[in-house]
Amino acid sequence: MSAVTSQNELEILASRSHLDRLEAEAITIIREVVSGCESPVLLFSGGKDSAVLLWLAIKAFAPARLPFPVMQVDTGHNFPEVIDYRDEFVRTYGLELIVASVQESIDRGDIPDPGPTGSRNRQQAVTLLTAIRTNKFDAAFGGGRRDEDKARAKERILSFRDKKGGWEPRLQRPEPWNILNPRIVKGEHLRAFPISNWTELDIWEYIAREEIPLPTIYFSHERTVIERDGMLLSVGGPVVIEDGEVARKEIVRYRTVGDMSCTGAVRSTATSYEDVLAEVAAARITERGATRADDNFSESAMEDRKREGYF
Amino acid sequence: MTAVSTASNTQVRIATIGSVDDGKSTLIGRLLHDSKGIFEDQLNAVSKASRRYGDGTFNLALLTDGLRAEREQGITIDVAYRYFATPNRSFVLADTPGHAQFTRNMVTGASVSDIAIVLVDARHGVVEQTRRHVSIAALLGVSHLVLAVNKMDLVDWNESVFDTVVTDVAAIVSTLGSSVPIHPIPICATDGENVVDAGDKTPWYEGPSVLELLETLDITPVATIDARLAVQWTLREHGGSDYRGYAGRLEGGAIRVGDQVVVHPQGHTSTVVGLTRAGTAVDIAVPGDAIAIELSDDLDVGKGNVIVVDGAQQPVDATGLIADVCWFTDTELTVGDAIIVRHASGEVSARVAAITHRLDLETLENTPTDRLVLNDIGRIELALASPLVVDEYSVNRAGGSAIAIDPVTNATIGALMIRSGY
Numbered sequence: 001m002s003a004v005t006s007q008n009e010l011e012i013l014a015s016r017s018h019l020d021r022l023e024a025e026a027i028t029i030i031r032e033v034v035s036g037c038e039s040p041v042l043l044f045s046g047g048k049d050s051a052v053l054l055w056l057a058i059k060a061f062a063p064a065r066l067p068f069p070v071m072q073v074d075t076g077h078n079f080p081e082v083i084d085y086r087d088e089f090v091r092t093y094g095l096e097l098i099v100a101s102v103q104e105s106i107d108r109g110d111i112p113d114p115g116p117t118g119s120r121n122r123q124q125a126v127t128l129l130t131a132i133r134t135n136k137f138d139a140a141f142g143g144g145r146r147d148e149d150k151a152r153a154k155e156r157i158l159s160f161r162d163k164k165g166g167w168e169p170r171l172q173r174p175e176p177w178n179i180l181n182p183r184i185v186k187g188e189h190l191r192a193f194p195i196s197n198w199t200e201l202d203i204w205e206y207i208a209r210e211e212i213p214l215p216t217i218y219f220s221h222e223r224t225v226i227e228r229d230g231m232l233l234s235v236g237g238p239v240v241i242e243d244g245e246v247a248r249k250e251i252v253r254y255r256t257v258g259d260m261s262c263t264g265a266v267r268s269t270a271t272s273y274e275d276v277l278a279e280v281a282a283a284r285i286t287e288r289g290a291t292r293a294d295d296n297f298s299e300s301a302m303e304d305r306k307r308e309g310y311f
Numbered sequence: 312m313t314a315v316s317t318a319s320n321t322q323v324r325i326a327t328i329g330s331v332d333d334g335k336s337t338l339i340g341r342l343l344h345d346s347k348g349i350f351e352d353q354l355n356a357v358s359k360a361s362r363r364y365g366d367g368t369f370n371l372a373l374l375t376d377g378l379r380a381e382r383e384q385g386i387t388i389d390v391a392y393r394y395f396a397t398p399n400r401s402f403v404l405a406d407t408p409g410h411a412q413f414t415r416n417m418v419t420g421a422s423v424s425d426i427a428i429v430l431v432d433a434r435h436g437v438v439e440q441t442r443r444h445v446s447i448a449a450l451l452g453v454s455h456l457v458l459a460v461n462k463m464d465l466v467d468w469n470e471s472v473f474d475t476v477v478t479d480v481a482a483i484v485s486t487l488g489s490s491v492p493i494h495p496i497p498i499c500a501t502d503g504e505n506v507v508d509a510g511d512k513t514p515w516y517e518g519p520s521v522l523e524l525l526e527t528l529d530i531t532p533v534a535t536i537d538a539r540l541a542v543q544w545t546l547r548e549h550g551g552s553d554y555r556g557y558a559g560r561l562e563g564g565a566i567r568v569g570d571q572v573v574v575h576p577q578g579h580t581s582t583v584v585g586l587t588r589a590g591t592a593v594d595i596a597v598p599g600d601a602i603a604i605e606l607s608d609d610l611d612v613g614k615g616n617v618i619v620v621d622g623a624q625q626p627v628d629a630t631g632l633i634a635d636v637c638w639f640t641d642t643e644l645t646v647g648d649a650i651i652v653r654h655a656s657g658e659v660s661a662r663v664a665a666i667t668h669r670l671d672l673e674t675l676e677n678t679p680t681d682r683l684v685l686n687d688i689g690r691i692e693l694a695l696a697s698p699l700v701v702d703e704y705s706v707n708r709a710g711g712s713a714i715a716i717d718p719v720t721n722a723t724i725g726a727l728m729i730r731s732g733y
Contacts, residue, residue, distance in 0.1 A: 009565040012597045013531070018322035018401045020600075023589055027601035028560045031543040035614050060601070062590035063554060064546040146392040153391045156419075169389060174415040174639055176422040176726040177712040179653060183721040197403050199394045 019206050026053075026194035027060040029157055029180070030141065033192045034067055036182035037139040040192070041098070041132075044070040044089075046082040047257035048214055049143030051089075052203055053195055055212050057141070058093055069096035071131060071140075073124045076103045077238045077260040085215040100131035129165040132189055139182065139190040147199045157196050163187040200255075204280050208273035217254045220271045225250050231264030255280075323530055324403045326421040328448060329430035330440035331409030334461040336391075338430060338500040339406050342522060343395050345507035389413065390420040397526055409440060414686045415639035417444060418726050421451050422712070425530040428457040428521070429480065433466045433497075437479040442672045445480060446688060449489035450635060450728060452708065455528050456484070458495040459521060463513070464502070470515045473497045486675045494524055536706050537622040538566040538598070541655035545613050546603050556587060556603030557612055561596050562709045564620065566604070568594045571621040574612055575656075575700040576628035580621065581606040615657040617700040617710070626702045626710055629732025631664070632693045635704075636683065636715065640724040644683040644691070652693065652727065654713040656700040665692040690730070701732040 034040055042057055044050045057066055072086060090097045105127040106113045132140060146153045156172050158180040173181050182190060195203075207214065225232040226245045233239045235247050238261040252265035253276070270276045327335040391406045405420030421427055427448040431441055448456060458480050466472045477495040484491060496505055497513050498521060504510035507522045519527070539562055546556035566572075570583045585605030588596050596602045604618055612618070619625055632652075638644055648663045668677040669689035683689045704711030715725035 009595070009597055012565070012595065013599075016597070016599065021322045024560060024599055024601040027589060028543070031558055031601075035544045059590035060558070061544075061546055062587070063548050063552075064556070065549055147394045150391070153393065154389045172389060172416075173723040174419045174714075174726070175723075176418050176637075176714060177708065178423055179655075179712065179714045181653060181714060181716055181721070181723045183651075183716060185721070197392065197394075199396075199401075201396070202401075 019202065019209060022195070022198055022202060023056065023059075023206070025178070025197065026056045029178070029192065029194040030057050030060045032180055033139050033141070033158070033182065033190070033194075036180065037190065039135075039137050040068045040139040040141060041135065041137045042066075042068060042070045042141040043128075043143070044072055044086065044097075045143070045257060046072065046078075046086045046089075046215055047143070048203055048207060048218060049145060049195065049198075051212055051214055052198070052206055053141060053143040054089070054095075055210060056194060066093070066095055069098050071098040071100055071135075073128050073131070074099050074101045074103075075124060075259045076101065079215065079217055079234075079254075079257065079260060081217050082215045082257055085213070089213065098131070098135065100127050102127045105130060125165070132165070137189065138184060139192055141192045141194065143195055144191075144193045145198050145200070145203070146196050155193065155196070157193055158182060159191040159193065160184070161189050161191060165189070200283075201277075201280055204273070204277045208277055211273070215257060217257065218276065220251055220253045220269050220275075222249055223252050223265060224248070225252065225265060232266070233262075233264060234260060237261075321399070321530075322401050322403065323426065323525065323528075324405070324424045325426045325428060325525065326405040326407055326417075326424040326448075326453075327428045327430060328407055328417055328421060328444040329409055330432070330435075330438050330444070333409060333430040333432040333435075333441075334500045335409060335428075335430045336406055338428070338459060338461065338498070338506065338521070339393055339404060341500050341503050341506045342404070343393060345503055345522075390416050397522070400526055402525065409444075414443065414447070414637070415723075415726075418447060418451070418637050418639075421448050421453065422726065424453055426455045426457060426525065426528060427453040428459055430459050430461050430500075431476050431480070433460050433462050433469075433472050433476065436472075436476055437483070439672050441480070442483055442675065443686070443688075445483045446487055446670060446672065446675070447637060449484055449487045449491055450637075450688065452489075452705065453491060454530050456480075456491050456493045457521065457524055457528075458493050459498050459500075460495065461498050461500050463497045463504070464499045468497065468512045470497075470513075473516075483675060494518075494528075496521055496524070536563040536624045536702070537620040538562070538564040538570075539617055539619040539626060539702075539707070539710060540566070540602065540604060541700070541710065542612060542614055542616045542618065554605070556585070556605055557616075557618060558601075558603040559618075560709070561598055561600045561602050563598055563707055565595055565597045566602075566620055572604075572606070573619050573621050573625060574606075574610060575617045575619060575626060576698050577610075577616075578628075579608070579610050581608040581610060583607075615700075617656050624706070626700045626707075627732035628698045629701050630695045630698050631733045632661075632695065632699075632701065632727075633667075633690065633730045633732075634693065634713070634727040635688065635690050635730060636728075637726045638683040638685060638687045638689070638724070639726070640717070640722065641685050642717075642724070644725070646681060649718055650693075650724070651716040651718050652695065652699065652713050653716055654699045654701065655709055657697075658716075659699060660696040660718070661693040663691055664694045667691065699732070701729050703731060704728040 105111050111123045111126045156175050224235045224247050226247050253268040254265050270279045393404045395402050407417040407420035460473050460476045497516050498505045505520045509520050540559040542557045543559045548554045568583050584607045586593050587603045588600050646663050652661045667690040669680045669687045671678045702710035711729040713727040714723050717724050
């Protein structure tokens with residue numbers, strides 16, 4: 001064929017949207033990491049970002065099977081709906097699931113017990129690093145996005161972690177033209193973030209376009225909640241009603257999925273992809289600012305956790 | 312986030328470049344703020360941080376300086392990525408560091424950008440770091456250079472000051488032989504003059520604001536070569552199927568089912584009998600698509616191979632390269648050094664056969680040298696241990712770019728733009 005571009009091709013090129021560009025970028029990254037690493041794993045929390053990531057990974061290798069397992073770091077403080085969803089997804093696509101348990105890390109004495117009601121979000125890093133070491137994974141795909149937090153905004157697509165699992169922001173490998181450098185020595189590993197350049201709105205537009213299944217808690221439902229530190233927390237599990245707190249029923253949904261003890265719901269009547277999309281487009285507060293107590297402690301909260309090996 | 316973007320929304324990638332303190336982070340803060348791309352909690356966090364690190368006035372730069380060391384030192388160390396959208400375009404913006412010691416991070420941000428915004432402080436004019444960044448942007452081949460002459464309020468919006476900067480930057484670009492279009496705008500990032508809306512302080516300037524330009528500049532890629540696919544991975548179905556899909560990202564031109572192809576480096580020919588794009592069967596794919604190709608013949612194809620539509624513009628199966636390099640590390644590069652070259656078609660050991668020259672940023676002349684030091688831009692010749700399938704950078708960025716890796720530390724130590732392969 002000739003190099004002169006025909007009208008038909010120009011029309012197809014022009015029809016490729018920002019979602020198409022993001023999708024192609026993510027699939028290219030996923031394939032590159034799989035070809036450059038010995039033993040990758042995909043971190044799947046059951047949240048919307050990891051659902052998109054897993055969806056992209058399945059598309060990257062279709063019709064072949066996913067050439068790596070998925071792993072959930074189980075805080076023990078899970079929304080039951082998320083566990084149901086995880087198991088259904090894994091069954092539907094015939095995936096290999098590994099569950100790394102924070103409770104087991106506590107039982108082994110690897111991490112201090114934050115108590116039955118304490119947040120286990122930060123402790124996840126220890127469990128994650130142990131699981132990476134024992135399973136001999138050399139790369140872990142994560143659904144981190146740069147628009148989530150200002151420390152994440154600085155992270156490369158392929159994030160090098162030293163033998164202790166730590167992240168050193170000053171020593172990041174340059175990635176000109178998105179050429180990734182996956183070379184490591186034994187004991188080091190990589191985190192790969194194929195959806196680095198997606199915003200929360202992109203995520204929802206893509207979920208709606210592809211009709212990606214999600215846990216039901218992302219959509220409006222009635223739930224018994226208390227208000228604590230300005231957040232609506234679901235009563236039950238690690239969340240126990242304290243003096244002066246009043247439980248009440250509210251119509252809510254979740255914008256992120258995390259440890260039940262520190263993940264807040266938002267009042268919402270959005271029941272469909274389109275409803276949620278409209279809500280996200282109109283939002284004036286970021287998802288982490290609105291609903292994640294763990295990121296609000298200090299302005300370097302995320303950077304500090306990442307240095308310790310967090311996602 | 313002024314509007315829900317639509318399916319026809321195009322994504323534009325931008326990098327801000329220029330010297331330290333010329334106001335890159337402030338300009339971005341202003342773009343995000345005025346286009347409503349900032350959320351309330353982020354604004355609150357910035358006012359809190361402004362009280363802590365600044366003189367108390369609201370500091371827009373703190374929106375992108377995300378690392379603690381950056382806020383404490385008041386500088387940008389690494390690229391920060393920010394996202395904002397207007398009704399027609401969504402933008403990925405890379406805020407790159409101005410300090411010379413972090414040039415590697417500037418290259419990372421600018422290499423994937425459609426548009427570079429060069430910030431120049433009107434009081435200081437073009438300084439060495441401006442020359443370095445403009446040179447790198449021109450070498451990298453961005454489609455447009457937006458020249459934002461900032462802090463115009465501090466020179467009383469003097470038109471002749473503006474004109475001097477424009478002339479100086481145009482001289483850099485033409486000296487380097489680049490034809491990148493330059494779009495100069497006088498601005499004041501701190502108060503937003505000519506950033507989102509046209510201001511009233513520059514009656515002598517009738518052009519668009521920065522945001523108006525970003526929304527309208529044409530960034531459509533121009534196809535100049537036949538389609539090629541550097542194979543990343545071979546897809547195989549389990550069970551009885553003999554499906555074999557060669558997966559990768561398409562570059563150059565379009566490919567169709569039925570096209571004749573050549574497989575490099577072996578040189579076998581075959582025919583495309585099946586195509587998938589993002590896992591779905593299609594009969595045509597265009598550059599940028601993540602695809603998999605099925606061929607009519609049972610060939611030994613995998614990572615390292617490049618499948619090219621049969622035509623006049625074949626890539627070169629090269630064991631020698633001539634390349635321009637941006638050197639990223641304190642360790643000098645000298646003739647005889649061993650490095651690893653990582654390219655779309657593979658990762659190979661290489662030896663530096665020659666160092667031809669380096670770019671003198673004062674004179675913009677190529678100066679003979681026997682070594683390259685940190686942040687140098689120079690030309691080298693490499694002897695490769697096994698072949699790579701390469702294009703010239705000017706006709707195909709993906710096939711013409713590579714990184715240099717230190718074989719001992721595994722660090723990424725240079726960015727290579729291939730001028731020819733042999």
